[in-house]
Structure formats: structure tokens, C-alpha cells
Amino acid sequence: MEETTAQEALQIDLGNLMAFDPYHHFPSLPSSREELVKECLKRGTELVQAIADTLFNLPSTEDVDGPLVKLPPPVTRLPREKHLPRPKPPTKWEIFAKAKGIKNRKKDKVAYDEQTGTWKRRYGYDHANDEENVPIIDAKMTDEPGEDPFAKKRKDKKKQVEKQEKNRLQNLKQAAKVGALPSHVQLAATALPITGSQAVPKKVTKEELGNVAGMAATSTASGGKFDKKLPGEKPAKHKGKYRKFLPVVESKGSSQEKEQTEKVLNKLMSKNSHEILNVNKAVTMYNVKKEKKWRNKQEKSSSSSSKLKPKKKLQKKPSNKGSSKKGKAK
Amino acid sequence: MRPLDETETTAVFEKIFKFTGNNLKNIVENPSHEGPDSEPGRYCFRLNKNKVYYVSESLVKRATNIARTNLVSLGTCIGKFTHGGSFHLTVQCLSLLASNAKHKVWLKPTSEMSFLYGNHVLKGGLGRITENIAPGDGVVVFSMSDVPLGFGVAAKSTQDCRKLDPNGIVVLHQADIGEYLRMEDEL
Numbered sequence: 001m002e003e004t005t006a007q008e009a010l011q012i013d014l015g016n017l018m019a020f021d022p023y024h025h026f027p028s029l030p031s032s033r034e035e036l037v038k039e040c041l042k043r044g045t046e047l048v049q050a051i052a053d054t055l056f057n058l059p060s061t062e063d064v065d066g067p068l069v070k071l072p073p074p075v076t077r078l079p080r081e082k083h084l085p086r087p088k089p090p091t092k093w094e095i096f097a098k099a100k101g102i103k104n105r106k107k108d109k110v111a112y113d114e115q116t117g118t119w120k121r122r123y124g125y126d127h128a129n130d131e132e133n134v135p136i137i138d139a140k141m142t143d144e145p146g147e148d149p150f151a152k153k154r155k156d157k158k159k160q161v162e163k164q165e166k167n168r169l170q171n172l173k174q175a176a177k178v179g180a181l182p183s184h185v186q187l188a189a190t191a192l193p194i195t196g197s198q199a200v201p202k203k204v205t206k207e208e209l210g211n212v213a214g215m216a217a218t219s220t221a222s223g224g225k226f227d228k229k230l231p232g233e234k235p236a237k238h239k240g241k242y243r244k245f246l247p248v249v250e251s252k253g254s255s256q257e258k259e260q261t262e263k264v265l266n267k268l269m270s271k272n273s274h275e276i277l278n279v280n281k282a283v284t285m286y287n288v289k290k291e292k293k294w295r296n297k298q299e300k301s302s303s304s305s306s307k308l309k310p311k312k313k314l315q316k317k318p319s320n321k322g323s324s325k326k327g328k329a330k
Numbered sequence: 331m332r333p334l335d336e337t338e339t340t341a342v343f344e345k346i347f348k349f350t351g352n353n354l355k356n357i358v359e360n361p362s363h364e365g366p367d368s369e370p371g372r373y374c375f376r377l378n379k380n381k382v383y384y385v386s387e388s389l390v391k392r393a394t395n396i397a398r399t400n401l402v403s404l405g406t407c408i409g410k411f412t413h414g415g416s417f418h419l420t421v422q423c424l425s426l427l428a429s430n431a432k433h434k435v436w437l438k439p440t441s442e443m444s445f446l447y448g449n450h451v452l453k454g455g456l457g458r459i460t461e462n463i464a465p466g467d468g469v470v471v472f473s474m475s476d477v478p479l480g481f482g483v484a485a486k487s488t489q490d491c492r493k494l495d496p497n498g499i500v501v502l503h504q505a506d507i508g509e510y511l512r513m514e515d516e517l
Contacts, residue, residue: 246333248376249391257333257374261358264339268347268354278462280489 010050014058015074019047086180091171131157169194331378331390331398341417342375342382345409346427349419349468349481353430362386378403381410382417384426407517420517421480421505424470428478431470433463435501442473445480446508454496463488469501480506 011020024043030036060067090098097104113120113128120128137149173194175181181189213233218224246257334342347354361370365388376383376390378401385393385405393404408423419427437445441455457474467484482501491500509517 243335245335248331248333249387249394258372260333260336261339261343261375264336264343265355265358268340268343269352272347272351280462 012054013075014072016076019051088180089174089178331376331401334375334377345417345419349427350430351432356430364388381407384408421509424478427481428470433467433469434460434472435469436472436474446506450499450503451501453494453498453500456500459488461488
């Protein structure tokens with residue numbers, strides 16, 4: 001019974017996982033600090049228990065890691081961490097405009113371009129009434145002879161841009177003094193020349209130092225080949241020469257390219273020189289010769305051994321002789 | 331435009347060597363009679379924007395007037411280096427290969443058209459073939475009237491060709507003069 005009443009009295013904000021007992025008071029102030037701590041811990045566990053109880057009463061979905069609960073949106077409003085941004089001091093132009101009573105009027109996004117007779121955007125690429133696009137400038141009585149009016153126009157424009165940049169930095173400086181720099185400038189503020197003190201020079205990293213050392217070491221006549229290496233010094237990053245090609249057109253007398261092509265050609269020829277010998281052809285020729293030899297041998301041997309063959313030869317010989325005789329007779 | 335370095339020269343020569351064999355020497359040492367010089371100059375290989383050109387030296391000398399970015403072509407383009415660094419021959423080098431070819435194949439008039447559309451050479455379309463072709467050799471393809479039509483790589487040796495069935499591939503197509511029409515904008 002006691003517990004339930006206690007829980008009801010608690011204010012529980014589940015969105016922030018927070019519980020608060022607005023009616024708590026110590027029945028009697030604890031005498032020692034240890035006792036106070038003990039009391040606080042006891043009340044604390046009660047509060048945490050209350051949070052846990054309500055948490056497990058929420059509808060949950062099952063997951064591999066256990067039940068999942070969707071927290072309701074937080075009720076208690078917490079104070080913001082940083083102060084509200086301070087109002088920006090008015091720029092010089094804003095002060096001037098206020099004094100003169102100049103009001104900012106909204107301008108159309110597009111403007112009429114008199115040169116082309118079309119509507120174009122007021123600012124940006126290909127905008128209306130672009131001064132740089134004027135092809136012809138009328139001569140005036142005040143024009144100085146020998147001065148390029150186009151170049152003058154460009155110079156004036158550049159000057160105007162520089163002046164505007166100067167004004168911008170001046171205004172930022174003013175804002176920085178009050179501590180009202182716009183948030184998009186705050187991080188880059190040290191890089192801008194507005195704080196008065198220059199940015200701290202960056203510390204040179206070990207790698208950069210090594211690179212410089214390597215460059216210095218190789219800038220001797222030998223390219224650092226014979227230099228003594230310091231302990232821990234690494235070899236130069238870019239070893240050897242850069243890729244170099246032969247000249248496109250050689251001067252008379254030099255024949256580097258010819259030499260190179262000849263070298264490659266000879267290498268290729270010698271590599272494939274075994275192809276001069278056609279193995280297949282050689283083998284067939286060898287086989288044919290061998291066969292012929294073997295036949296001849298057989299004929300000779302058969303002429304001495306067998307008694308059939310001589311007859312043939314005898315038969316042949318007369319015919320041969322006859323033919324030769326015939327040829328002679330003719 | 332620049333001369334080839336040694337590895338590039340090797341790649342180019344090895345590719346041409348497949349087609350011409352030792353006749354490669356004729357190509358490299360070919361005298362040129364271009365230009366105002368009385369004595370004959372030489373032909374050389376030049377690289378411009380990945381394409382390799384076979385140019386006479388006197389023409390190279392005059393082409394140096396033109397910036398590399400503006401130079402579209404000079405001499406005869408014989409091939410190009412791929413992004414991966416290998417070298418491919420293109421059709422324009424056909425006349426060079428045909429005059430120095432080691433291995434040749436002649437096509438029957440009926441199958442000329444098929445080859446010119448980019449198909450491989452089949453046994454059925456084969457008119458004549460030179461001896462001693464090994465698979466992988468470069469082969470120049472002619473019509474029966476000795477007009478060079480293209481080139482390719484032998485798929486079968488000459489001996490194997492005799493036993494091959496009529497639909498078997500003899501020469502794998504690499505380039506043909508039909509490309510002048512088909513790939514006009516790429517060449």
C-alpha cells in the first residue's frame with residue numbers, strides 16, 4: 001500500500017528517463033554526512049525502481065537482445081546549454097541607411113535587359129545589363145586619349161569588389177568585438193584577418209619534415225647518392241629519374257632512336273631465330289631421304305640375295321638400253 | 331607526339347612481327363622520299379594520344395609546328411595502345427602488313443562479303459592458304475584477286491585446316507576494310 005501511494009506521488013518523465021518526488025522531506029535531518037548519503041541512495045533506488053516499473057509496463061516488442069520499448073516524448077523542458085546568440089551590431093551601411101531613412105526594397109529576381117530586349121536574371125551568370133557585355137562604349141569629351149575604356153571598366157569593377165571585401169571584414173571585426181560573430185564565420189574566424197592577432201603558425205608534421213629533408217639531401221650533384229645517412233633518416237621518396245622520352249625530332253648526327261629500334265628489332269629477331277628452321281618441313285624431308293636410302297639399300301641387298309629381282313632388273317635393263325639406243329638413234 | 335619508349339616499341343614490334351616475320355626489318359628500314367631532302371630519310375613510329383603512327387621523319391619535323399592537343403593525325407595510324415597498355419593493330423596498317431605478310435589466306439568470292447561484315451573466316455570460304463601457319467600466327471586475308479581485305483589470327487594450323495569441317499573457324503577476325511564504313515567515326 002505504501003509503495004503504490006509513493007509511486008503515485010512521484011512525477012515520472014519517461015522521455016528523459018527521469019523521476020522526481022516533489023513531496024519529499026526528511027522526517028528529521030540526518031545527523032552525519034554518511035547517514036545523509038545512505039538516505040539519498042535509498043530514495044534514489046526507489047526513484048529508479050519507479051522508472052523501471054513504468055518502463056516495463058509500456059507495450060514492448062521482442063528482439064534478440066530483449067524487449068524493446070518506445071519512449072514517449074519528454075515532458076520536462078531542459079534549459080539550453082549555450083546562451084542565446086547575441087544580436088549582431090548593425091553594419092556601417094545599416095547605420096547610414098537608418099540615418100538617411102533608406103528602406104530596403106525587395107527587387108524582382110528578373111530584370112529587363114535592354115541590349116537583348118529580353119528578361120534575364122538580375123544577378124549571377126548571364127545577368128541583365130551586364131557591363132562586361134557591352135560591345136561598344138560611346139566616346140565622351142572627358143575621355144583621356146590612349147586609355148582603354150574596357151580595361152578601365154574591368155579595373156574599376158575589381159576595385160569595387162576589393163572595397164566591398166574590406167567593408168565586410170570591417171563589419172565582421174566589429175561583430176567579433178561584441179562577441180556576435182555569425183555562426184557560419186565562427187569556426188573560420190581565426191583564418192580571417194579580423195581578430196587582430198595572426199593565426200598560430202601550423203606545426204610542421206614529421207612527414208613534412210622528412211620530405212623536406214629528403215629534398216635537401218638529393219639536391220647535391222650526385223643526387224644524394226654518396227651522402228651519409230643520419231640515424232633514422234629514410235631514403236628519398238622519389239628515387240631515380242623521371243620518365244624521359246627521346247626527342248621528337250633528332251638533331252643531325254645523333255641516332256638514338258635508330259639505335260633503340262634496332263636494339264628491339266635484333267632482340268626480337270634473335271628470339272625468333274629458331275623459326276628460320278621449319279621443323280615440320282625438315283622432318284618430312286629427312287623422312288623422305290631416309291626412305292629413299294632404305295629403298296636403295298634394299299634394292300642392292302635384294303640384287304645379291306634374292307633370285308627374283310635380278311630378273312626384273314635384267315628385264316628392265318634391256319628396255320632402258322633400248323630406249324637410250326632409240327634416243328641415240330634419233 | 332613523342333617517340334615510343336623501349337617497352338612500347340617492343341609491344342608494337344612484337345605485334346607486327348606476328349604478321350610479317352623477319353620482313354619487319356623492311357618496314358623499319360623503309361627509306362622515305364618525302365620532303366625536300368635529296369637523300370632518302372627514314373620512317374619512324376610516333377605516339378600521339380594513344381595512337382601509334384608510322385611517319386616519315388621529314389613529316390615529323392614539319393608536324394612539330396602543331397601543338398600536341400591540336401594534332402589530329404599524321405602519317406599512317408597503325409594501331410593504338412589500350413588503357414591497360416597492350417597494343418592493338420587497326421585497319422589502316424593493312425597495306426603495310428599486306429606487302430610484307432608472311433602468312434596469307436585467300437578467300438573465295440562468295441565469302442568475301444561475310445568477312446567484310448566482321449565475321450571470322452570459315453573453312454568453307456577458304457580459297458588458298460600459305461603453308462606452315464601455326465595457330466596464333468597473324469594472317470593477312472586477301473580476295474582471290476589479291477586485294478587485301480583484312481587481317482586476323484590463325485585459329486588452326488595449315489595441316490589441321492585440311493581435316494576441318496566446312497563450318498570450322500580458320501582465321502579469327504581482327505580488322506577488315508569494311509571498318510572504314512562501319513566504324514568511320516572511331517578510326
